[in-house]
Amino acid sequence: MKYRNPEIPEGINTTKTNPLKEFAFLTSVVIAGIIIITAILALLIDSAAEIIPFEFEVSVSQDIAKNLNKERNKVDDYLQGLADQIIPHMNLPEDMKIQVHYVDKDVVNAMATLGGHVVVYRGLLEKLPNENALVMLLGHEIAHIKLRHPVKALGKGVIISLMMSAILGSSSDSVSKLISDTSMLTMLSFSRDQEQTSDNEGIKALNSYYGHVQSATDLFQIFKSEHEKSGVNVPQFLSSHPDIESRIHHLNNISRQQNWIRQGKINSIPEHIFKTKKTASETTSRFH
Amino acid sequence: MFDLVILVTLLGLGYFFGRYYESRHYKSIFRREAEYQNILIVASRIPPVTEKPDASLLVMGSVVISVDYFKRFLASLRSLIGGRVVSYESLLDRARREAVLRMKKQASTMGADKIFNIKYETASISKNARGGIGSIEVLAYGTAFIPLKA
Numbered sequence A: 001m002k003y004r005n006p007e008i009p010e011g012i013n014t015t016k017t018n019p020l021k022e023f024a025f026l027t028s029v030v031i032a033g034i035i036i037i038t039a040i041l042a043l044l045i046d047s048a049a050e051i052i053p054f055e056f057e058v059s060v061s062q063d064i065a066k067n068l069n070k071e072r073n074k075v076d077d078y079l080q081g082l083a084d085q086i087i088p089h090m091n092l093p094e095d096m097k098i099q100v101h102y103v104d105k106d107v108v109n110a111m112a113t114l115g116g117h118v119v120v121y122r123g124l125l126e127k128l129p130n131e132n133a134l135v136m137l138l139g140h141e142i143a144h145i146k147l148r149h150p151v152k153a154l155g156k157g158v159i160i161s162l163m164m165s166a167i168l169g170s171s172s173d174s175v176s177k178l179i180s181d182t183s184m185l186t187m188l189s190f191s192r193d194q195e196q197t198s199d200n201e202g203i204k205a206l207n208s209y210y211g212h213v214q215s216a217t218d219l220f221q222i223f224k225s226e227h228e229k230s231g232v233n234v235p236q237f238l239s240s241h242p243d244i245e246s247r248i249h250h251l252n253n254i255s256r257q258q259n260w261i262r263q264g265k266i267n268s269i270p271e272h273i274f275k276t277k278k279t280a281s282e283t284t285s286r287f288h
Numbered sequence B: 001m002f003d004l005v006i007l008v009t010l011l012g013l014g015y016f017f018g019r020y021y022e023s024r025h026y027k028s029i030f031r032r033e034a035e036y037q038n039i040l041i042v043a044s045r046i047p048p049v050t051e052k053p054d055a056s057l058l059v060m061g062s063v064v065i066s067v068d069y070f071k072r073f074l075a076s077l078r079s080l081i082g083g084r085v086v087s088y089e090s091l092l093d094r095a096r097r098e099a100v101l102r103m104k105k106q107a108s109t110m111g112a113d114k115i116f117n118i119k120y121e122t123a124s125i126s127k128n129a130r131g132g133i134g135s136i137e138v139l140a141y142g143t144a145f146i147p148l149k150a
Helices: A019-049 A054-060 A062-068 A074-089 A122-127 A131-146 A149-168 A173-210 A218-230 A244-257 A271-287 B002-035 B069-081 B086-109
Strands: A099-103 A110-113 A117-121 B055-066 B114-125 B135-146
Touching (some): A019 A149, A019 B002, A019 B086, A054 A062, A054 A149, A074 A099, A074 A131, A074 A173, A074 A271, A110 A131, A110 A149, A131 A149, A131 A173, A149 A173, A173 B002, A173 B069, A218 A244, B002 B069, B069 B086, B086 B114
Antiparallel strands (some): A110 A117, B055 B135
C-alpha cells in the first residue's frame, strides 16, 4: 500500500463568511426577538391587570398607606379636598378610593402608587404657580390610578425579571447586558405611553373642572426649568417620560382639537397652605 | 451609555486583534504544512506488515488557543437562537492543524517519516464557568516510525 498526504482544499471545515455579517444578523435577530417578546408580555400584563380587582391593590399597599398616613396636616387635607372635587370629573370606578398625601421633601415630583395613593412632594408643590396647575397635576396622577398603571408596572417588572433570569443564566455578561437593555428600553416606551394617556386624562379633568384649560402646561414648564438646571439631557428613548416639549405640544394640540377654552381665571393656591408649607420646611431645616 | 462605549470598544478590540491573529496564524499554518509535507500521517491503527521501522515512538503536539471577545459574543448570541457557531469553527480548525503540525515537528526532529494511529483530544479550559477564559486545548498524538537507515 502506498501512503500519500495530498494537499486538502481549504474551506471544508471552516466557513468563509465575514464575521461582521454574522454579527449584524445575530444582533438584529436577537434584539428584534427580545423587543417582540417584551412587547407581547407587556401587552398581556396590561390586559391582565384590568382583571385584578382594586381591593387587591389596596390590601397589598397597606404598609405604604400606614407610612404615608402617619401625620396628616392641613396640606394633606387641602390636597385631598381638591382631589375629591376633581374625582367626580374623572369617571373613576366606584370602588376606587384616592388618597392624596403631602410629603415634606425637596423632591420636585409627584407620584401615584398602588392602592390609590397619590404623593405630592413639597419641592413640587412650592413651585406650582397656581391651583390650575395643581389640578392638572392631580388629574394626571389620579389618571395613573384610574388606568391601573401602578399595578401594571408591578406586573411587568415581575414578569420581565423572570424572563431575564430564564434567558440570562446561559449567556455571557455582555450578551446579558444587550438583552436586558433592549428589554428595558422596550418597557420604557410603554411607560411613555402611560404618561401620555395620563396627560390626556389630566387635561380632560382640568377642562371639566374649571371649564377651561388655562395653565395646563405650567406644570411642565417647572419640569423643564428643573431639567435645564440639572444640565443632564437624556434622549427620549432612554427616558420613562416623553420629552417635555412634546408633552406641552401634545397638550396644546388636544385643547385646540377639542376646542376647549384656553384662557380663563387663574385660581391661586390658598395662602394658609403656603404658611403651613413654610413652617413645615422650617421645622425640617431645624432638625437637619 | 458608557457601558455601550465599553462594549463596542471590547468588541472592536476582539474583532481586529482576533482577525489579525487568525490571518497570521493561517499564513503560518499553510507555510508549515507545506514544509512538513514529507511526513505522512495515517489514521489507521495497525500499520501494514510491510512497514519494518527501526523504532517507533509516541509523538504529540498540543496547543491552547483563546477565543476573543468578539467571537465569544457571536457564539453567545448563537446559543440563543441555535445554528452553526461559525465563529468557533475557524478557531477549532486552527487548533487542530496547529496540534498536528507540532506533532509532525516533534516526529521530524526524531527522524521519523510516518505517523500512524493519529488521535485528537479536545478540551475546553475553564469549561462553561461564567466570566472564565474561553480557551480550548487540542492535543494530537500518534506513533511515529523511524525508518531503518539504509
